[in-house]
Amino acid sequence: MTLTARPGAGPATGSTGDPVAPNYHPLPVTVADAEGAWVRDIDGRRYLDLLAGYSALNFGHRHPALVAAAHAQLDRVTLTSRAFGNDQLGPFCAELTALLGRDAVSSTTGRPTGTERPLTTVLPMNTGAEAVETGIKLARRWGYEVRGVPPGRARIVVAAGSFHGRTTTIVGFSTDPDARDGFGPFTPGFDVVPYGDAAALREAIGPDTVAVLLEPVQGEAGVVVPPAGYLPAVRAACDEAGILFVADEVQSGLGRTGALLATRAAGTEADVYLLGKALGGGIVPLSAVVADAAVLGVLGPGRHGSTFGGNPLACAVGRAVVALLADGGYTDRARTLGEVLHRGLATMVDRGAVAVRGTGLWAGIDVVPGARPDAGREVCEQMLRRGFLVKDTHGVTVRLSPPLVITSDELLAALDALGEVLAART
Template sequence: MTAPARSRTSADLIRAEEPVLAHNYHPLPVVVARAEGAWVEDVEGRRYLDMLAGYSALNFGHRHPALVEAAHRQLDRLTLTSRAFHNDRLAEFAERLAQLTGQDMVLPMNTGAEAVESGIKVARKWAYDVKGVPADRATIVVAADNFHGRTTTIVSFSTDETARSGFGPFTPGFRVVPYDDLAALEEAVDETTAAVLIEPIQGEAGVIVPRDGYLAGVRELTRRRNCLFVADEIQSGLGRTGRTLAVDHEDVEPDVVLLGKALGGGIVPVSAVVGRREVLGVLNPGEHGSTFGGNPLAAAVGTAVVELLETGEFQHRADTLGAVLRDGLTRLVGRGVVGFRSRGLWAGVDVDPAIGSGREISERLMREGVLAKDTHGSTIRLAPPLTVTEDELLGALASFEKVLAV
């Protein structure tokens, strides 16, 4: 008989996963059992400061009281109807999310990858119905080193061989150009281009922040060449960078914004495509859908997330504490850190490979009670919950300094 989880150690549980879980992740050897705010606790009761926040899915920390309360209230009333019927929570969610993002319409989905796939479909439909691109000829221009998800269509335009290798044949209709290169983008856009799809800041690539003016340049180019600007804000949006959206740093208004992760408050998967009416309005009944998209529980939690962001408190915290993070990392340059990029409470930190790989550094941080995650070689991603305190952040930076000195 399998022992109940409460009587099994972290080592027991890690061993138990090996034969029954597909090996599509390589997690750090910590088994989280409880969490609150910026802290998690493992099976044995050891506490860790969460400096990853579920890749921005936990922007408001673990079990934020307002979000938990919203979920509990809705659980007692109604959880799912499917979109075969209306529900009493969806209208408010859509209204407030559209207003928060400065857009007109909302297409609710569940996961980030679904939002990207939906954005691709909407862009293609717009190209055929509005722009007049010949049938099945629409193209979408994307950036190298992108990360938009791992479905077969999305990995078709990835430049990460780990994500691509073994999963072909690949979906046609995409052109890849270097990130932060307006000249290359200009050359790739033609009369078949439905959209330019980019991350305002590339997360998986190592928190790559483009030069000032790049996003404004993408907006100007897409308007001039009559194609859509689709901004994937699934990781960068909803307060992470010190603004509601990362594009807000350049006062740019895309035609379509893709949202996810933090939109579900760390409680339920919630994503959305938000956009101008003349773009999302191309969809007709039966052309796209999701059984769980826009379900009452997701809409209730999503509305509570929007309510937190409407105050501006979390954007301000990310901006203010982002300066603390930036200053702390600046002091580590030349002392184990060879460089970093940051925007708000989000940083990609390049560690001297002689000190250790990103995985090794992450394991050392874990032993110091700090959870972070590597990406690509010796780069560490830092993305604490926006609820983190200055003292907690300084403590994490002190731990980082300590493991770099080992």
């Protein structure tokens, strides 16, 4: 079979004639339509989607309940701006906080995760990066107004290997040269510590620190799960210093790890949660900053905003997403299918895989390097030829984040194919 290349689908060349900017290096497949865990290309060939829009499609493509919610709202009102109210915003915020509140018992330890700062309030934005930017602004303002940090001195502790988005402030504290180099000068005020090292994190907290910002599982880094006890230790360090723990759950949140929130699955609780991706059901960009009213209260009128943030179309879809998550069925599914996934992947270590990591329906596989420096890409291309969509990260890592609607048989078929592709590398 020959792989189809079309404008915007082929290698990133930036060549004359391709009207699509070369800031991505997509696999050579051009999707025309999709349903559930499956997509079809412009030549009618079907592929099982094992990336799910980097977790934005947790409920699969065009989930009927989400599409129905979007259609219904399209026929009513789509955008008001926050200059006026709309009848979806309040219910969305209330239903999201109710969902997160109900789950405030760790699915792993069974103990209440409890926090002194209940999650009562939502600030909706659009993209994940905007949620992170909002979290940074929130932490700084809170640090000045509540913690009494001298003006202009606020610092935030972040982790090496993190991925929080692509704005200039965010890439400024990235440790990935591809993401960072050539975009300075950068926003000051960030202290980068090794991920998973609670002692180093504690050491980095100083009198001007206002927050720790972390992914509870590092997604783009290759699905890196921190050592057990790390996130509770971060919580303890934040409590001792009287600062905010801001958890970026844009990719890890809303079911992916087999829990509503990965932070909770680790037996602890953040003060501020950043959500995105799956919150918009794969239909609209929708992100949210969720925290206590006393924390979010520092962002009063005029201090932050977004024309599209909290728009009725996105909120209507967000409400339908919250409703899908309410009975815990999808998170249970991610947990049980995750066991199938990780059992299968474990058999591939030393058979084409150097290491496998992950949690729930989410995995990173470091493949045996071959002749090509981009060994991960090579594996993805081979999987594509077999009818499976997967994506590489950082050269040698292949990342799997199938939609939570995938069936066990589909997952097993994908594991068989991956096992064969990897075994051919040894």
